[in-house]
Amino acid sequence: MAVDALTMTVLVLVYLAATLVIGYLGYRQTKSSEDYLVAGRCSHPVIIALSYGATFISTSAIIGFGGQAANLGMGLIWLTVLNIGVGILLAFVVFGKKTREIGQRLSAVTFPDLMGKVYGSPFMQVVSGVVIIVGMPLYTAAVLIGGAQFIRETLGVSYSTSLVGFAIIVAIYVIFGGLIAVMYTDAVQGAIMLAGMTILLVATYLLLGGVTAANSSLTAMAPLVPANLVKGGMTGWTSMPVFGSPIWLTVITTLVLGVGIGVLAQPQLVVRFMTAKDNRSLNRAILVGGPFILMMTGVAFTVGALTNVYFYQTQGKIAVQVATGGNIDTIIPIFINQAMPEWFVVLFMVTLLAAAMSTLSSLFHAMGTALICDVWGRGRACALSMRANQVGVLVMIIASVIIAFLMPGSIIAIATAMFMGLCASAFLPVFAVAVYAKKPDTTAAKASLLTGAIVWFIWALFVNTRYASVYGLCKAIFGVSSLAGLPWSAVDPLVIALPLSAIVVIVLQLRADHREGAGAVPVAA
């Protein structure tokens, strides 16, 4: 560690204490189950924007995807384009306002609850809840691991203590303060992240001699791209991979489309729309949300790629050669420690902690309420009980901690893309129909939800090499890493599952509309 251990420890403890105080303020304002579940439906626009952004951006975007940019180059900027265009503009303008209106009209308090009420189907509510309970703990565990690894290195305590202690700190304000505490702490954490990433961008370009000089140096390093990446289609760090090559497919389908589109239907983000008092709050939130996301992912991807220039100028190596054990998740932390002044190392570490905690708290809340409101407690008196939902959050936190202990390392970016891809494949088409169709058809929704989820899992388990290697099922059963060759083995499950689930819901919804229209004629006559 580059900085004085005592200074770092004190500042981290001050940050954690401040977080708990803010969480306590949220707890004081939490009087009813509606406060606990949807923050009383009266959140301030800036709180909505920063909470949405800070939940959206975890350590994964900064460390995991920053490392990917160091390896694969600036092409990841296209993910920022989708993050803003789809994740903010489309999400708030097209989906957010309708979601808020329908959620308020139907008194929906969770994403699965919204699905169940719009479609008039307990099945939709329960299955949506089950997808969250099954899929979200993997992503949660990945974020938890990232935070725990940082605390271990910073405070010098064991990994187990870090993991459990980190989970307990977040658990305290999520369990007691509900969504109000989560969003208050998110907003403060978002402000810290914004300051940290802004300084990182400016400092990096100053260090490397300015924008044009730094980028030109990176362009001139194209001949240093490792042979295996050149073979895969990479052409340099300031140019896109060869169209249709394995690396192009990975960058575009998994990293850009998988995460860029997947964000639209993430339950922990959709619920943010239901916390707004009116659409004016959402209009104002867009103003803050767009620039915030630009400064998070845009900076991470740019600085990630530029680390190659720094390492080459100082050590004669490219970034991936400096990474500890070849683990690209270590590139950004190594760069910060070696290139930045001590005070910034401390600020950046707190930035990372804030990014991890803001995402983690929202995931805990979404999983716990899905368990009680939508699955176990659905139809029972306890479904909207604040006490029961607190127990649900606690159960899912314990489950996430157990999974975190069982999961392998270097999985942050993959777990993020997997969860977002699954959400998009299963939820996006039915979510779009739910907010825009005049009479959403239940059969169409059920078929689409199941098609998206099942096809995504089959493709992830047996076709996509990256995901199949994580699960290990394909190797165990068939003795191979993928049942298909290139290019299919490099294609993300989302690219197959999402169009299929969309086609299913469109065809069946149109058929239902046609029947409705045909049936209406004799009645009208």
Place this chain on the structure above:
Amino acid sequence: MILGIPDPQILLGYGLAIGLALACIVYGLLHWNEGDGSNGS
């Protein structure tokens, strides 16, 4: 080559990312007072 980046696709990506962020600011300002009331749109 602009700002040291030779590939138009990368430059287009940066241009769109910054342009969309600006579009968010403009949208927020233009619709600052729209959608008032609990059922406003």
